[in-house]
Amino acid sequence: MMQAVITEGLSKRFGKVEALRGITFSVPEAQLFGLIGADGAGKTTLFRILATLLVPDNGKASLLGLDTVESYREIRTRIGYMPGRFSLYHDLSVEENLEFFATVFGTTVRENHELIREIYDQLEPFRKRRAGQLSGGMKQKLALCCALVHRPELLLLDEPTTGVDAVSRQEFWQMLGRLKQQGITMLVSTPYMDEASLCDRVAFMQDGRIMAIDTPSGITSLFTKPLFAVRAHDKHHLINELRAFRHAASAYAFGNAVHYTDLRDAPEAQELAAWLRSRGFDDVEVLRIDPGIEDTFMALTESSRSQQEASDG
């Protein structure tokens, strides 16, 4: 299979900050690839290098078989880039923004209308409205339309759903699913762990490095400890009591439960439940569960932090 994106040992430094420390990965054509990580992990720097807006200090990258430094002009005509910060013209209308981007790429909105129709239909009632006056979700849809207007083969979407409500986020991901069916390769970054499971493959970034890269189910198989979901009435109190348990490794709130791991290899749910009952939780429920992506990422974050602290101290 042809690789749409290949990077080898990309690194980038801004003064004392090492934004990227040797990023190597590839994305085959027509794949929906997720970059997951917190602010400061290096996602945006990576996107800017791929979008040919930054030159790496070391390493190299190619998109659609073209080198990002040597062939940046051709790359720019063949990819779509949606930056993290809203970068359309606030004082142009929805329609004017689209036409402007189409003109810049030497095409027309009509020529590629088929590709953006579904998204544009939702924007249609507001086509005369200035972009600056749109709600967060609508702005994201317009930005996606503008990034698609020249029918790119590859889309780079930098945190398209940050600050967007749960309904708009769901709609946005449904659109990405349909674009994938049209054969468009997509790189999407997000701080939302639940969105990771919607990707074909994900890379988990932290401190300028890729900590893990796999399919969503491959990622969760990295979590090897027994995991328990604990439920009782007073969650705050429950978390504190679980952390105070002498065999406790971690206890974190997860929705309506607390996810607990033990320092021992084969802890028993019954023992934990009995202990919590002795601490006054009459309604306690302890269930062994399969880990999710968020559990796995949290475990990876914690283990890398404790290693770092050990090497610092």
Next chain:
Amino acid sequence: MAEQVIHTEKLTKRFGRFTAVDEISFSVSAGEIFGFLGANGAGKTTAMKMLTGLLAPTSGSATVACFDIYRQTEAIRRNIGYMSQRFSLYDDLTVRENIRFFGGIYGLDKATIRDKCDQMLHSLDLLREGDTRLSALPLGWKQKLAFSVALLHEPKVVFLDEPTGGVDPVTRRRFWDLIYQTAANGVTVFVTTHYMDEAEYCDRVSIMVDGKIAALDTPEKLKRTFGTATMNELFIRLARPAKGSGQ
């Protein structure tokens, strides 16, 4: 009945013909963690601006920390804490300078500020970073510091507008540990978020749809009433029909 720290009755705000907040009535008790949810454009920000004394309502009534939101906005601002993604601390001041600056704004005397500063650096484990500029700190530390600074003047209620955006899941949960501690000390926490798992961590949650409160209860009862397994499902169910207003 616990003391009502926030109380609104038919609180309304219109901009021209558009009704951004439409007769919302609710109460929040002392020490309660109250989740204020809604889709983008549902009216959350407008409601928050009224409750924090930054915007005069069109009609209805409300009190915050026992002060009237029409006549006592100055007193409200002195008796509440506020933190958001957009407005927090000064990046080009050091940690200590930020604490001193906000302490001064809140009218605390020098000795109190010095004590609070030491306490805060200690409890946040920032003793080594006291003279570091904020711009050099990780986002998660900044968020914790901004939250503590919002509590400097010991307000009865603190408003948190999407406080945990952009951080990793471990850091996000550590922030919630702080929220729980604060509420356990009797401070009311009024919080907005787009993370639906965080809605589950609140004592009660309200969901705004098109300017009205469409649902308000404990997360457990809301899920039972609407027959959904998660708050995310519930939110999507309630907020989806309203989409398309675009405003």
